[in-house]
Amino acid sequence: MPAGRPRRLAVAALVPLLVLTAACSTGSAAPTDAGQPRSGGSLTWAVETEPITLNPHQYSQAKARLLVWNSFESLLTYDREGRVVPWLATGYQVSPDGLTYTIGLRDGIRFTDGETFDAATVKANLDKLREPEYNPAVSAVQLRNLKTVEVVDPRTVRLVLSTPDVLILDFLASPQGAQVSPKSLREAKNLKAGGVDVAGTGPFVLEAYVPGQELRYRRNPDYATPPPHATHTGPAHLETITYRFLKESAVRVGALTSGQVQLIEGVPATDQPLITGNPALRLTRELNSGSSYGYYLNTSRPPFDDIRVRQAFQEAVDVDAVLQAVYQGTATRAWSVVSPSSRLYDKRLEGGLSGDVARANRLLDEAGWTARDAEGFRTKAGTRLTVRLLQAAPYLRDRRDVLAQAVQAAVKQSTGIDLDVAQVDLGSWNQAFADNEYEVFDNSRADTDAGLSLNLLLHTDGTVNRTKINDARLDDLLEAGQAASDPARRAAIYADIQQRAVRELALFLPLYAPADQIAASVAVGGVTFEPTAGVPAGAYDLWLGK
Amino acid sequence: MSGATLRPVLRRVAAGLLVLWIAATAAYLALLAAPGDIVDSIVGEGPDTPEIRAEIMREWGLDRPALVQYLDYLWRLAGGDLGRSYLLQRPVAEVIGEQVGPTFTLAAAAAALGVLLALLAALTTAGPRRPWLRRGVSTVELVLVSTPAFLIGIVLLSVLSFRFGLFPVSGDQGLAALVLPAVTLALPIAGLLAQVLRDSLDRALEEPFVLTARARGVVERVVLLRHVLRHALLPVVTLAGWQFSLLIGSTIIVEQVFGRPGLGQVVLNAVTSGDMPVVLAVVTLSAAVYVAVNTLADLAYLLVDPRLRRS
Numbered sequence: 137m138p139a140g141r142p143r144r145l146a147v148a149a150l151v152p153l154l155v156l157t158a159a160c161s162t163g164s165a166a167p168t169d170a171g172q173p174r175s176g177g178s179l180t181w182a183v184e185t186e187p188i189t190l191n192p193h194q195y196s197q198a199k200a201r202l203l204v205w206n207s208f209e210s211l212l213t214y215d216r217e218g219r220v221v222p223w224l225a226t227g228y229q230v231s232p233d234g235l236t237y238t239i240g241l242r243d244g245i246r247f248t249d250g251e252t253f254d255a256a257t258v259k260a261n262l263d264k265l266r267e268p269e270y271n272p273a274v275s276a277v278q279l280r281n282l283k284t285v286e287v288v289d290p291r292t293v294r295l296v297l298s299t300p301d302v303l304i305l306d307f308l309a310s311p312q313g314a315q316v317s318p319k320s321l322r323e324a325k326n327l328k329a330g331g332v333d334v335a336g337t338g339p340f341v342l343e344a345y346v347p348g349q350e351l352r353y354r355r356n357p358d359y360a361t362p363p364p365h366a367t368h369t370g371p372a373h374l375e376t377i378t379y380r381f382l383k384e385s386a387v388r389v390g391a392l393t394s395g396q397v398q399l400i401e402g403v404p405a406t407d408q409p410l411i412t413g414n415p416a417l418r419l420t421r422e423l424n425s426g427s428s429y430g431y432y433l434n435t436s437r438p439p440f441d442d443i444r445v446r447q448a449f450q451e452a453v454d455v456d457a458v459l460q461a462v463y464q465g466t467a468t469r470a471w472s473v474v475s476p477s478s479r480l481y482d483k484r485l486e487g488g489l490s491g492d493v494a495r496a497n498r499l500l501d502e503a504g505w506t507a508r509d510a511e512g513f514r515t516k517a518g519t520r521l522t523v524r525l526l527q528a529a530p531y532l533r534d535r536r537d538v539l540a541q542a543v544q545a546a547v548k549q550s551t552g553i554d555l556d557v558a559q560v561d562l563g564s565w566n567q568a569f570a571d572n573e574y575e576v577f578d579n580s581r582a583d584t585d586a587g588l589s590l591n592l593l594l595h596t597d598g599t600v601n602r603t604k605i606n607d608a609r610l611d612d613l614l615e616a617g618q619a620a621s622d623p624a625r626r627a628a629i630y631a632d633i634q635q636r637a638v639r640e641l642a643l644f645l646p647l648y649a650p651a652d653q654i655a656a657s658v659a660v661g662g663v664t665f666e667p668t669a670g671v672p673a674g675a676y677d678l679w680l681g682k
Numbered sequence: 683m684s685g686a687t688l689r690p691v692l693r694r695v696a697a698g699l700l701v702l703w704i705a706a707t708a709a710y711l712a713l714l715a716a717p718g719d720i721v722d723s724i725v726g727e728g729p730d731t732p733e734i735r736a737e738i739m740r741e742w743g744l745d746r747p748a749l750v751q752y753l754d755y756l757w758r759l760a761g762g763d764l765g766r767s768y769l770l771q772r773p774v775a776e777v778i779g780e781q782v783g784p785t786f787t788l789a790a791a792a793a794a795l796g797v798l799l800a801l802l803a804a805l806t807t808a809g810p811r812r813p814w815l816r817r818g819v820s821t822v823e824l825v826l827v828s829t830p831a832f833l834i835g836i837v838l839l840s841v842l843s844f845r846f847g848l849f850p851v852s853g854d855q856g857l858a859a860l861v862l863p864a865v866t867l868a869l870p871i872a873g874l875l876a877q878v879l880r881d882s883l884d885r886a887l888e889e890p891f892v893l894t895a896r897a898r899g900v901v902e903r904v905v906l907l908r909h910v911l912r913h914a915l916l917p918v919v920t921l922a923g924w925q926f927s928l929l930i931g932s933t934i935i936v937e938q939v940f941g942r943p944g945l946g947q948v949v950l951n952a953v954t955s956g957d958m959p960v961v962l963a964v965v966t967l968s969a970a971v972y973v974a975v976n977t978l979a980d981l982a983y984l985l986v987d988p989r990l991r992r993s
Contacts, residue, residue, distance in 0.1 A: 348943030
């Protein structure tokens with residue numbers, strides 16, 4: 137019953153202009169009127185982002201993750217508790233020195249193009265990923281420590297590492313680690329772009345890709361390998377599912393409320409009342425994994441080379457007030473570099489940064505920023521306390537530009553810091569980093585294992601170490617965390633890393649934990665998020681009630 | 683065809699090629715001068731190490747001198763090879779080829795509708811016959827000309843698609859899905875053309891030949907359609923040609939709003955992520971369209987105005 141609510145709909149156009157109080161339901165499984173799961177039917181899902189590639193090996197957009205698992209599967213996956221569990225594998229053993237991973241593989245699995253899945257397939261996939269010019273990023277980061285891949289027997293494959301690296305498990309559970317048919321690897325017309333000729337083992341087969349418009353998937357009737365967190369077995373419920381690309385949120389919401397699509401993802405705070413106020417629709421949201429969103433402070437140049445100024449900046453913002461103003465209560469506050477949904481999250485940081493303006497001002501006075509100019513900004517020796525934040529237009533989402541303006545106003549008023557915000561093109565953005573002409577870097581990463589995010593963001597040699605921090609203790613901790621296979625020990629190490637980065641070194645102002653939203657007709661059942669990743673799950677468990 | 687008529691044609695073709703070359707070169711230089719380098723755009727948000735950068739340089743031949751890259755680009759362009767998209771990892775010809783159809787369909791539909799609406803609006807309101815209607819229509823035209831296509835699109839969608847369900851919201855699903863985007867694009871064009879055409883008609887109505895025609899007892903409708911309109915059409919033809927070339931740009935926004943396939947999405951992604959081969963190809967293609975449309979407009983002069991045929 138996708139019946140629309142005409143009176144509400146006309147409002148959709150004006151939504152960006154209206155300030156509405158928001159309410160929303162949280163939790164992973166929403167109540168529905170869809171009844172018992174049933175087989176058959178077709179759904180259309182309007183998504184925000186058109187994937188730049190359909191080859192899982194080349195995956196780079198968290199927003200495209202829900203598409204990957206429709207036609208591809210990995211050796212491992214995450215369960216609801218954030219543990220790595222077998223999927224196409226039967227299990228894995230790690231040698232005591234942490235250098236050898238022996239992985240057992242399930243029997244009798246076929247790719248949708250008829251190819252058989254076995255140890256040689258796994259080796260072919262990993263070898264392909266390490267080929268030069270195929271995916272330089274994966275071979276340089278996730279597979280950096282992978283030395284050799286050995287086929288022990290058709291059902292067993294052995295990975296030998298050069299140094300202990302538990303993140304290899306995260307890789308094997310990631311879209312880039314998904315298994316592609318060896319025939320596709322050899323013969324696909326545009327392998328890196330993917331498409332209908334790149335086959336996997338998933339519950340759906342990609343039937344058509346109309347660039348700029350939609351992706352159509354048809355059920356794989358022979359499917360037998362659902363992940364452990366799935367709610368049923370055998371082939372998918374739905375006969376077909378279509379993903380339509382609608383970039384504008386108001387258009388997505390309108391398409392949903394008028395019944396032209398049954399599901400949408402990406403519902404901004406301003407549009408959420410249209411969903412929650414409509415009894416025919418349900419809104420669900422979940423926090424993403426990885427690192428939380430906030431501001432990294434460049435320690436390599438003034439004024440943030442002085443830790444007191446960094447600490448002052450952390451305390452100068454009443455984060456709760458800012459989030460309330462921008463997201464009307466729909467955002468979850470972050471306290472750490474790590475998202476609160478991660479297993480590695482250090483709860484002790486909560487309540488730590490309290491927006492203590494008096495302390496912020498004291499610190500700035502101590503640091504010598506005592507004078508004020510005509511506009512009320514602090515100065516030292518005639519120089520204004522200006523810090524620059526550059527936002528790359530293509531990566532802008534969640535109204536982060538508006539959030540930046542709110543923070544800008546807050547720090548100006550509370551402490552007289554001049555936060556200079558600019559939205560720029562990608563080229564200028566990269567240029568600013570190359571020239572070290574920035575003080576603030578905003579970022580969040582949607583990695584399933586926050587350890588991977590932190591390696592990139594906080595290690596001296598990290599590829600996005602925009603704070604330019606060079607701290608031996610932090611590096612030691614990050615390296616220990618990457619080698620630690622005991623979960624408790626690993627969590628303890630990452631707790632220390634978070635304390636070090638946020639409190640002791642004051643590198644990061646945490647703002648909010650990125651989340652994904654799904655709005656769906658109540659006739660749709662099985663709407664869930666992918667465990668750990670916290671992004672919308674694939675279509676395997678979805679069904680259409682009568 | 684005699685040599686005398688062939689020469690201007692050849693001159694036009696040569697001028698067209700020159701425009702294409704200038705457009706391609708200007709786009710190339712602009713992208714070269716833009717901040718950040720190509721490797722950055724290919725790396726995007728992904729990890730960035732010297733090894734990754736070196737590999738990308740090798741893969742795309744960026745380690746060669748700029749002049750060599752430019753000449754190589756021109757040479758391949760002349761041979762019809764548009765290169766490969768950095769972002770999409772597919773041949774540019776393929777990327778653009780599959781998107782060109784929907785965009786041209788939309789642009790052509792919008793242009794036809796825009797011209798039709800403009801003719802209708804201007805012909806019914808030209809001259810001093812119905813001052814109240816004239817004022818009303820003229821105001822509407824001004825509003826439409828000054829409203830962003832984005833807003834027109836969202837309003838049309840909200841009312842006609844979301845509220846009354848008359849048209850589908852998105853996709854290239856036949857004629858029904860073409861209506862709203864085409865109307866969205868056509869309205870501002872119609873507004874502008876109608877303003878110009880009415881002005882032009884007004885002036886033509888004051889010409890002596892109108893008086894002569896009326897004196898001969900020609901009905902007012904015929905005076906307008908057969909005599910005045912032809913006379914007033916020249917500036918409109920020029921403007922319409924120019925507007926059609928601009929349409930390709932407007933489709934970017936409209937395609938976004940309506941989730942339609944087309945060049946718009948491709949261009950936007952390419953520009954924001956620095957996907958140089960795609961940007962260059964689209965600029966060259968747009969220049970080609972511009973040249974073609976303007977040539978057609980020039981030819982249309984000959985149809986409209988017999989005096990030009992003689993000279």
